[in-house]
Amino acid sequence: MLITEIFRPAEQFQRSIALYADTVKAGFPSPAQDYIEKTLSLDDLCIRTPAATFFVRASGSSMEKAGIHDGDVLVVDRSLPPGHRKIVIASVDGEFVCKRLDLSDPSKPVLRAESDDYPDITLRDEDELEIFGVVTTVVHAL
Template identity: 35%
Template sequence: MSRGGFRAGAGRKKNSGLFGEKTVARRIPQSLAPALDQYLSNLATSTKLGENIKFIFTPQEHSLQLPFFSSKVAAGLPDIADEHQDYLNLNEHLIPSPDSSFMVRVTGDSMIEAGIHNEDILVVNRDINPKDGHIIIAAVNGEITVKQLILKNDHVILMPANPQYSPLTITQSMDFRIWGVVTSVVHHLGK
Protein backbone atom coordinates (compact mmCIF):
# COMPACT_ATOMS: atom_id res chain seq x y z
CA MET A 1 0.00 0.00 0.00
CA SER A 2 1.52 3.33 -1.04
CA ARG A 3 1.55 6.26 1.37
CA GLY A 4 1.62 9.99 0.64
CA GLY A 5 0.80 11.81 -2.55
CA PHE A 6 -2.61 12.68 -3.93
CA ARG A 7 -5.62 10.72 -2.67
CA ALA A 8 -9.05 11.34 -4.15
CA GLY A 9 -11.47 12.87 -1.64
CA ALA A 10 -8.74 13.68 0.93
CA GLY A 11 -8.13 17.08 2.51
CA ARG A 12 -10.33 20.09 3.03
CA LYS A 13 -13.30 20.27 0.72
CA LYS A 14 -13.13 23.04 -1.85
CA ASN A 15 -14.67 26.33 -0.68
CA SER A 16 -15.68 24.82 2.67
CA GLY A 17 -13.91 27.28 5.03
CA LEU A 18 -15.44 30.15 6.99
CA PHE A 19 -15.43 32.40 3.94
CA GLY A 20 -16.43 29.74 1.40
CA GLU A 21 -13.47 30.34 -0.87
CA LYS A 22 -9.97 29.11 -1.69
CA THR A 23 -7.31 29.91 0.92
CA VAL A 24 -3.78 31.25 0.48
CA ALA A 25 -0.69 30.95 2.65
CA ARG A 26 1.06 34.03 4.05
CA ARG A 27 4.63 34.10 5.29
CA ILE A 28 5.46 36.12 8.38
CA PRO A 29 8.69 36.38 10.35
CA GLN A 30 8.99 33.46 12.76
CA SER A 31 9.45 35.87 15.68
CA LEU A 32 6.02 37.40 15.01
CA ALA A 33 4.15 34.09 14.77
CA PRO A 34 3.39 33.72 18.52
CA ALA A 35 2.14 37.30 18.82
CA LEU A 36 0.00 36.98 15.69
CA ASP A 37 -1.37 33.60 16.80
CA GLN A 38 -2.25 35.06 20.20
CA TYR A 39 -3.90 38.10 18.60
CA LEU A 40 -5.97 35.99 16.23
CA SER A 41 -6.91 33.60 19.04
CA ASN A 42 -8.04 36.50 21.23
CA LEU A 43 -9.95 37.96 18.30
CA ALA A 44 -11.71 34.69 17.51
CA THR A 45 -12.65 33.93 21.13
CA SER A 46 -13.63 37.45 22.17
CA THR A 47 -17.35 37.63 22.84
CA LYS A 48 -17.39 41.15 21.45
CA LEU A 49 -15.46 40.40 18.26
CA GLY A 50 -15.88 36.65 17.88
CA GLU A 51 -19.45 37.02 16.62
CA ASN A 52 -18.28 39.46 13.98
CA ILE A 53 -15.03 37.81 12.87
CA LYS A 54 -16.32 37.15 9.36
CA PHE A 55 -17.37 40.81 9.03
CA ILE A 56 -13.99 42.00 10.35
CA PHE A 57 -11.98 40.00 7.84
CA THR A 58 -14.33 40.39 4.87
CA PRO A 59 -13.38 43.34 2.68
CA GLN A 60 -16.21 45.84 2.57
CA GLU A 61 -17.09 46.91 -0.95
CA HIS A 62 -18.91 50.10 -0.04
CA SER A 63 -17.43 53.40 1.02
CA LEU A 64 -18.87 55.89 3.44
CA GLN A 65 -19.23 59.41 2.14
CA LEU A 66 -20.59 62.14 4.37
CA PRO A 67 -21.35 65.79 3.59
CA PHE A 68 -18.20 67.87 3.94
CA PHE A 69 -18.39 71.64 4.27
CA SER A 70 -15.44 73.49 2.76
CA SER A 71 -15.35 76.23 5.38
CA LYS A 72 -13.21 75.53 8.41
CA VAL A 73 -14.59 75.55 11.94
CA ALA A 74 -12.95 78.18 14.11
CA ALA A 75 -11.48 76.82 17.31
CA GLY A 76 -11.04 80.41 18.53
CA LEU A 77 -13.51 83.16 17.69
CA PRO A 78 -16.70 82.13 15.85
CA ASP A 79 -16.70 82.47 12.06
CA ILE A 80 -19.59 82.47 9.62
CA ALA A 81 -19.77 79.14 7.81
CA ASP A 82 -20.63 79.10 4.14
CA GLU A 83 -23.16 76.79 2.57
CA HIS A 84 -20.74 75.11 0.13
CA GLN A 85 -20.94 71.37 0.55
CA ASP A 86 -18.94 68.55 -0.96
CA TYR A 87 -18.53 64.89 0.04
CA LEU A 88 -15.64 63.34 1.88
CA ASN A 89 -14.93 59.64 1.49
CA LEU A 90 -13.84 58.55 4.98
CA ASN A 91 -12.22 55.37 3.67
CA GLU A 92 -9.94 57.33 1.35
CA HIS A 93 -9.31 60.06 3.94
CA LEU A 94 -8.43 57.78 6.87
CA ILE A 95 -7.01 54.78 4.99
CA PRO A 96 -5.36 55.90 1.75
CA SER A 97 -3.42 52.59 1.50
CA PRO A 98 -5.91 49.86 2.50
CA ASP A 99 -3.71 47.01 1.21
CA SER A 100 -0.93 47.94 3.63
CA SER A 101 -3.03 49.14 6.56
CA PHE A 102 -4.66 47.61 9.59
CA MET A 103 -6.52 48.90 12.63
CA VAL A 104 -5.95 48.18 16.30
CA ARG A 105 -7.68 49.22 19.53
CA VAL A 106 -5.62 50.92 22.26
CA THR A 107 -5.49 49.68 25.82
CA GLY A 108 -4.00 51.96 28.47
CA ASP A 109 -3.01 55.59 28.80
CA SER A 110 0.72 55.69 28.03
CA MET A 111 0.12 57.86 24.92
CA ILE A 112 -2.55 60.20 26.30
CA GLU A 113 -0.53 63.40 25.77
CA ALA A 114 -0.23 62.48 22.07
CA GLY A 115 -4.04 62.41 21.86
CA ILE A 116 -4.25 58.62 21.99
CA HIS A 117 -6.63 57.42 24.70
CA ASN A 118 -7.73 54.06 26.09
CA GLU A 119 -10.17 52.35 23.67
CA ASP A 120 -9.21 54.60 20.71
CA ILE A 121 -8.77 52.91 17.35
CA LEU A 122 -5.52 53.44 15.47
CA VAL A 123 -5.05 53.20 11.71
CA VAL A 124 -1.60 51.75 11.04
CA ASN A 125 0.29 51.63 7.75
CA ARG A 126 2.90 48.88 7.33
CA ASP A 127 4.47 50.42 4.19
CA ILE A 128 5.60 53.71 5.75
CA ASN A 129 9.29 53.70 6.60
CA PRO A 130 9.42 54.45 10.36
CA LYS A 131 11.37 57.60 11.15
CA ASP A 132 12.41 59.49 14.26
CA GLY A 133 9.32 61.01 15.87
CA HIS A 134 6.76 58.68 14.26
CA ILE A 135 4.23 56.97 16.49
CA ILE A 136 4.53 53.27 15.82
CA ILE A 137 3.05 49.90 16.69
CA ALA A 138 5.84 47.54 17.73
CA ALA A 139 6.32 44.10 19.23
CA VAL A 140 8.85 44.00 22.07
CA ASN A 141 9.58 40.51 23.36
CA GLY A 142 6.19 39.36 22.07
CA GLU A 143 4.16 42.21 23.59
CA ILE A 144 2.50 44.75 21.32
CA THR A 145 2.80 48.44 22.18
CA VAL A 146 2.18 51.90 20.74
CA LYS A 147 4.91 54.47 21.39
CA GLN A 148 6.79 57.32 19.75
CA LEU A 149 9.94 56.16 17.98
CA ILE A 150 13.05 58.07 19.01
CA LEU A 151 16.30 57.42 17.12
CA LYS A 152 19.16 58.99 19.07
CA ASN A 153 22.91 58.28 18.90
CA ASP A 154 22.44 54.80 17.40
CA HIS A 155 19.84 53.97 20.06
CA VAL A 156 16.21 53.09 19.53
CA ILE A 157 13.93 54.43 22.26
CA LEU A 158 10.19 53.86 22.59
CA MET A 159 8.88 57.01 24.22
CA PRO A 160 5.53 57.15 26.02
CA ALA A 161 3.47 60.34 25.97
CA ASN A 162 2.60 60.23 29.66
CA PRO A 163 5.06 61.23 32.42
CA GLN A 164 3.86 58.30 34.55
CA TYR A 165 5.61 55.89 32.17
CA SER A 166 9.32 55.46 31.50
CA PRO A 167 10.97 55.36 28.07
CA LEU A 168 12.08 51.94 26.86
CA THR A 169 15.53 51.70 25.29
CA ILE A 170 15.70 48.78 22.90
CA THR A 171 18.73 46.54 23.42
CA GLN A 172 20.25 43.85 21.24
CA SER A 173 18.93 41.15 23.57
CA MET A 174 15.31 42.23 22.98
CA ASP A 175 13.12 40.78 20.25
CA PHE A 176 11.98 44.04 18.61
CA ARG A 177 9.85 44.41 15.46
CA ILE A 178 8.04 47.45 14.12
CA TRP A 179 4.62 46.51 12.74
CA GLY A 180 3.74 49.89 11.24
CA VAL A 181 3.35 53.63 11.60
CA VAL A 182 0.19 55.10 13.12
CA THR A 183 -1.46 57.41 10.57
CA SER A 184 -4.82 58.22 12.19
CA VAL A 185 -6.57 58.02 15.54
CA VAL A 186 -10.31 57.43 15.83
CA HIS A 187 -11.26 59.02 19.14
CA HIS A 188 -14.80 59.37 20.47
CA LEU A 189 -15.54 62.38 22.62
CA GLY A 190 -17.53 61.99 25.81
CA LYS A 191 -16.54 58.40 26.52
Protein backbone atom coordinates in the same frame (compact mmCIF):
# COMPACT_ATOMS: atom_id res chain seq x y z
CA MET B 1 0.12 51.65 25.85
CA LEU B 2 -0.97 48.15 24.94
CA ILE B 3 -2.88 47.13 21.86
CA THR B 4 -6.08 45.25 22.68
CA GLU B 5 -7.72 44.67 19.28
CA ILE B 6 -6.54 44.57 15.68
CA PHE B 7 -8.88 45.19 12.72
CA ARG B 8 -8.62 45.31 8.94
CA PRO B 9 -10.46 47.98 6.93
CA ALA B 10 -13.74 46.78 5.44
CA GLU B 11 -13.16 46.03 1.77
CA GLN B 12 -16.72 46.73 0.63
CA PHE B 13 -17.57 49.82 2.66
CA GLN B 14 -16.76 53.19 1.22
CA ARG B 15 -19.22 55.91 1.95
CA SER B 16 -18.83 59.56 1.14
CA ILE B 17 -20.17 62.06 3.64
CA ALA B 18 -21.05 65.67 2.96
CA LEU B 19 -18.15 68.09 3.37
CA TYR B 20 -19.20 71.71 3.81
CA ALA B 21 -17.14 74.41 2.13
CA ASP B 22 -17.03 76.60 5.24
CA THR B 23 -14.74 75.79 8.12
CA VAL B 24 -16.05 75.66 11.68
CA LYS B 25 -14.86 78.45 13.91
CA ALA B 26 -13.65 77.44 17.33
CA GLY B 27 -14.49 80.91 18.66
CA PHE B 28 -17.61 82.84 17.68
CA PRO B 29 -20.22 81.21 15.43
CA SER B 30 -20.63 82.18 11.79
CA PRO B 31 -23.77 81.80 9.62
CA ALA B 32 -24.17 78.30 8.18
CA GLN B 33 -23.88 77.79 4.44
CA ASP B 34 -26.81 76.25 2.61
CA TYR B 35 -24.78 74.13 0.24
CA ILE B 36 -22.31 71.29 0.21
CA GLU B 37 -19.18 71.84 -1.86
CA LYS B 38 -18.10 68.21 -2.16
CA THR B 39 -18.13 64.88 -0.37
CA LEU B 40 -15.42 63.24 1.68
CA SER B 41 -14.85 59.58 2.38
CA LEU B 42 -13.23 58.78 5.71
CA ASP B 43 -11.41 56.01 3.85
CA ASP B 44 -9.85 58.62 1.57
CA LEU B 45 -9.02 60.84 4.53
CA CYS B 46 -7.52 58.20 6.83
CA ILE B 47 -6.24 55.40 4.59
CA ARG B 48 -3.34 56.07 2.22
CA THR B 49 -2.45 52.48 1.33
CA PRO B 50 -5.49 50.20 1.81
CA ALA B 51 -3.60 46.92 1.32
CA ALA B 52 -1.06 47.92 4.00
CA THR B 53 -3.48 49.47 6.51
CA PHE B 54 -4.94 48.06 9.69
CA PHE B 55 -6.67 49.45 12.76
CA VAL B 56 -5.87 48.81 16.41
CA ARG B 57 -7.63 49.82 19.60
CA ALA B 58 -5.34 51.38 22.19
CA SER B 59 -5.45 50.51 25.86
CA GLY B 60 -3.90 52.55 28.66
CA SER B 61 -2.66 56.11 29.08
CA SER B 62 1.05 56.01 28.21
CA MET B 63 0.56 58.01 24.98
CA GLU B 64 -1.84 60.72 26.19
CA LYS B 65 0.58 63.60 25.52
CA ALA B 66 0.58 62.48 21.88
CA GLY B 67 -3.23 62.67 21.81
CA ILE B 68 -3.79 58.92 22.05
CA HIS B 69 -6.21 57.90 24.80
CA ASP B 70 -7.55 54.65 26.21
CA GLY B 71 -10.03 53.13 23.75
CA ASP B 72 -8.95 55.20 20.72
CA VAL B 73 -8.74 53.50 17.34
CA LEU B 74 -5.40 53.95 15.59
CA VAL B 75 -4.98 53.79 11.83
CA VAL B 76 -1.66 52.06 11.09
CA ASP B 77 0.15 51.96 7.75
CA ARG B 78 2.64 49.11 7.31
CA SER B 79 4.04 50.62 4.09
CA LEU B 80 5.55 53.68 5.81
CA PRO B 81 9.12 53.50 7.10
CA PRO B 82 9.40 53.64 10.92
CA GLY B 83 11.45 56.83 11.20
CA HIS B 84 12.79 58.84 14.12
CA ARG B 85 10.00 60.40 16.26
CA LYS B 86 7.23 58.47 14.47
CA ILE B 87 4.57 56.79 16.57
CA VAL B 88 4.71 53.07 15.84
CA ILE B 89 3.01 49.82 16.67
CA ALA B 90 5.73 47.42 17.75
CA SER B 91 6.15 44.03 19.31
CA VAL B 92 8.76 43.84 22.05
CA ASP B 93 9.42 40.25 23.07
CA GLY B 94 5.96 39.31 21.81
CA GLU B 95 4.02 42.15 23.51
CA PHE B 96 2.33 44.73 21.29
CA VAL B 97 2.86 48.36 22.25
CA CYS B 98 2.26 51.81 20.82
CA LYS B 99 5.21 54.17 21.44
CA ARG B 100 7.21 56.98 19.84
CA LEU B 101 10.31 55.62 18.13
CA ASP B 102 13.54 57.38 19.12
CA LEU B 103 16.45 56.70 16.79
CA SER B 104 18.79 59.40 18.17
CA ASP B 105 21.31 56.61 18.60
CA PRO B 106 20.56 54.16 15.75
CA SER B 107 22.46 51.39 17.52
CA LYS B 108 20.11 51.64 20.55
CA PRO B 109 16.49 52.39 19.58
CA VAL B 110 14.19 53.56 22.36
CA LEU B 111 10.41 53.30 22.44
CA ARG B 112 9.27 56.41 24.30
CA ALA B 113 6.10 56.81 26.31
CA GLU B 114 4.22 60.10 25.99
CA SER B 115 3.36 60.27 29.68
CA ASP B 116 5.47 60.97 32.75
CA ASP B 117 3.78 58.04 34.52
CA TYR B 118 5.30 55.39 32.23
CA PRO B 119 8.91 54.42 31.56
CA ASP B 120 10.47 54.40 28.13
CA ILE B 121 11.47 51.03 26.69
CA THR B 122 15.22 51.02 26.12
CA LEU B 123 15.95 47.99 24.02
CA ARG B 124 18.74 45.62 24.97
CA ASP B 125 20.65 43.37 22.59
CA GLU B 126 18.63 40.33 23.69
CA ASP B 127 15.24 42.05 23.20
CA GLU B 128 13.25 41.09 20.14
CA LEU B 129 11.77 44.13 18.36
CA GLU B 130 9.45 44.07 15.38
CA ILE B 131 7.86 47.25 14.02
CA PHE B 132 4.42 46.51 12.55
CA GLY B 133 3.62 49.95 11.20
CA VAL B 134 3.41 53.71 11.65
CA VAL B 135 0.35 55.33 13.23
CA THR B 136 -1.09 57.86 10.78
CA THR B 137 -4.46 58.78 12.33
CA VAL B 138 -6.13 58.63 15.74
CA VAL B 139 -9.92 58.21 15.97
CA HIS B 140 -10.88 59.70 19.30
CA ALA B 141 -14.49 59.81 20.46
CA LEU B 142 -15.48 62.83 22.52
